[in-house]
Amino acid sequence: MAAGVLSSTGNGRARTWARIGIVVQFLALLRILAQYLWLEAHSAAAFTAASGHPWVVGALLTATLALATVLLYFGGRFRAAAAVAGLTVAVLLVYRFVVPGVASAAPVGPEAPRGAATADTTPASRSVALTFDDLPWADAEVPLDSVAERTRRMLAVLRAHGAPGVAFVIGRRVLADGDAGRRLDLLRAWRDAGVELGNHTWSHLSFQNTPLDRYEDDVLRGDAVPRLLMGEVGKTPHFFRPPFNQTGRTRVARDAFAAFLAERGYALAPFTVEDVDYAFDDLYRAAGGDTASQARIGRTYLAHFDTAMAFGERLSRETFGREIPQVLLLHADDLNALYLGRLLAHLEARGYRFVSLKTALADSAYATPDGYVGRYGISWLHRWRKGLGLPSRLREEPDPPAWVLQDYQALHRK
Ligand SMILES: [Zn+2]
Numbered sequence: 072m073a074a075g076v077l078s079s080t081g082n083g084r085a086r087t088w089a090r091i092g093i094v095v096q097f098l099a100l101l102r103i104l105a106q107y108l109w110l111e112a113h114s115a116a117a118f119t120a121a122s123g124h125p126w127v128v129g130a131l132l133t134a135t136l137a138l139a140t141v142l143l144y145f146g147g148r149f150r151a152a153a154a155v156a157g158l159t160v161a162v163l164l165v166y167r168f169v170v171p172g173v174a175s176a177a178p179v180g181p182e183a184p185r186g187a188a189t190a191d192t193t194p195a196s197r198s199v200a201l202t203f204d205d206l207p208w209a210d211a212e213v214p215l216d217s218v219a220e221r222t223r224r225m226l227a228v229l230r231a232h233g234a235p236g237v238a239f240v241i242g243r244r245v246l247a248d249g250d251a252g253r254r255l256d257l258l259r260a261w262r263d264a265g266v267e268l269g270n271h272t273w274s275h276l277s278f279q280n281t282p283l284d285r286y287e288d289d290v291l292r293g294d295a296v297p298r299l300l301m302g303e304v305g306k307t308p309h310f311f312r313p314p315f316n317q318t319g320r321t322r323v324a325r326d327a328f329a330a331f332l333a334e335r336g337y338a339l340a341p342f343t344v345e346d347v348d349y350a351f352d353d354l355y356r357a358a359g360g361d362t363a364s365q366a367r368i369g370r371t372y373l374a375h376f377d378t379a380m381a382f383g384e385r386l387s388r389e390t391f392g393r394e395i396p397q398v399l400l401l402h403a404d405d406l407n408a409l410y411l412g413r414l415l416a417h418l419e420a421r422g423y424r425f426v427s428l429k430t431a432l433a434d435s436a437y438a439t440p441d442g443y444v445g446r447y448g449i450s451w452l453h454r455w456r457k458g459l460g461l462p463s464r465l466r467e468e469p470d471p472p473a474w475v476l477q478d479y480q481a482l483h484r485k
Contacts, residue, residue, distance in 0.1 A: 085149035092156020093144060096137035099163055103130045132162055197384075197423040198396040200431035201229075201236035202340060204271060204312060207244060207257045209349065209404040210356065215250055215257075221408035222257050226264040228412045234425035237340060238403065239271035239312040242293040258300050267428070268297040269310035269340060278317040279446045283324050287331050294335070310340040310428060316400075316448025318441070325444060340428060341437065341451035342400035344383035346376045347471050350479040352406035357482055369410060371472060376414055378469045380421060386452045386464055387436075396431035397423075398451075 136159040143152035208218045229236065238261045245254045262268055273292035281289070290311065297308035311332055318339070319325030332339055351372040358364045380397075387394045399418075401407055407414070415425075431437070442458030443449065453465050470476060 082149055085153045086144075089140065089144050089149045089152035089156060092153055092159065093137070093140055096133065096140060096156060096159050099133055099159070100130075100137060103133065129162065133159055136162065197394055197421060198426045198431065199418055199423045200396065200398045200426050200428040201234055201401065202269075202312065202342060202398060202428060203236060203238040203261075203266070203401050203403045203407075205244075205275075205402050205404075206238045206240045206261065206268070206271070207254050207403070209402040210352065211244065211248070213405065215253055219253075219257060221405060222260060222403070224408050225403070225411050226260060226266075228415060229264055229266065231412075232415045232419070232425060234415060235427045236266045237269045237310050237428045238266045239269045239310070239340070240293070240296050241271050241275050242273040242296050243275075245296050255296070255300065258296070259303075262300055262304065267306075267309065268300050269308055269312060270294050270297050270337065271312050272314055275314040277315055278313055278324075278328070279315075279320050283319075283327060287328070290332075291335075307336065309336070309338060311337040312340040316342070317446060319444065320446065322444050338432070340398070341432075341441075341454075342398045343387070343395070343450050343452050344379050344397050345400040345450065346372070346379045347475075348372070348402050348404065348407060350471060350475060351375070352402065352404040353482055354475060354478050355406045357478075368475075369406070371475060372406065372410060373413055373417065375469070375471045375475075377417060377421075380418070382467070382469050383450070383452065384421075386450075386456075389464070390452060390456055390459070390461060391436050395436040396426060396434050398428065398431055 136155055140152045140155045140159070143149075143155060208221070213221075228234075238258075240258060245251060245258065248254070258268060270290060270293045272286075272289045274289055276286055276289050278286050294308065301308050319328055329339065351368055355365055355368045355372075358368060383397055384394055387397070401411075401414075418425075436455070437451075439455040440458035441451065441454040442456075442460075443454035449465060450468075453463065453468075456462070456464065
């Protein structure tokens with residue numbers, strides 16, 4: 072009531088506005104505090120990421136301006152207090168609508184998990200599409216007889232689990248490394264086990280270091296093998312996966328290449344989870360006949376696989392408020408020939424069923440813009456976060472244990 076009486080004068084109106092401003096600032100600070108506490112309680116990782124975020128600056132700015140408003144108000148300088156309160160509201164609006172990612176620092180959406188956002192949150196139906204890179208075999212020096220035996224082993228596992236997939240062929244490794252006929256037969260075995268053959272270029276070039284026209288030539292040359300083999304069963308190849316998952320060094324190159332692929336009926340195959348299998352595979356093979364150390368590498372690989380899946384699941388929830396169908400990137404290599412059965416059993420234990428890549432990509436999440444341009448072959452979950460203006464989680468991507476990385480680097484320094 073006092074405000075009504077005082078509002079008859081200009082100073083009284085300013086006083087009323089200053090009071091309203093103080094209440095608004097107080098509520099805004101409470102809201103920021105609540106979001107912080109919510110993050111801390113529900114996702115330690117999201118809380119850590121938010122700590123380095125510009126919204127912390129926004130919170131500190133709001134608190135400072137609120138303090139200034141209160142001091143001015145009690146000093147009787149109502150106009151100045153109201154002005155500072157107005158400024159605070161402007162700052163809050165800028166942080167809410169202009170600074171990207173601030174509004175979405177917390178997991179969003181009605182399906183956002185209420186429990187701790189850990190790997191143990193198992194939705195009713197998880198799905199995953201399997202993809203295999205570097206066909207016919209990632210380890211180029213393995214004799215063909217061994218490759219044939221290991222391929223049979225992997226395909227028996229896929230059949231036993233009813234898992235479809237896409238296998239990405241390096242053309243040169245089929246047609247130019249000798250025994251082309253046998254290599255084509257190996258690929259036919261994949262195809263006949265329900266695995267679609269895709270294009271992984273002719274010579275596994277880095278898009279980062281190759282001019283667009285030369286890179287496109289390599290893709291066209293790489294098209295021959297999958298087109299021949301899929302054509303034998305009345306189909307065409309649909310998917311292209313870029314070596315090293317490099318999608319172009321500039322936005323212009325990336326977009327031009329996307330148009331090139333689309334014109335030729337190809338879709339770029341993204342992935343959401345990879346388990347650094349190539350590093351474990353190198354270590355495993357370098358360990359030779361040392362069964363104790365090979366067993367240790369295998370155990371560590373399985374543990375890291377679970378960690379990588381859990382991270383993909385969490386990132387999916389934090390980005391889309393739900394778990395999207397995952398796309399797993401594996402290599403056709405010695406280690407996976409031995410461990411694929413266990414990987415798939417782990418996936419089933421996590422509640423996954425196996426779907427085709429086409430089915431996975433039909434999910435609306437896969438239409439999210441890819442906001443990433445750069446040399447790293449990062450998961451599409453990171454690229455989409457960038458496209459959506461969400462804070463980066465790249466630095467939280469779990470690495471294998473330090474000894475694995477060290478041994479891997481030592482191996483490649485030789
Ligand atoms: Zn590759």
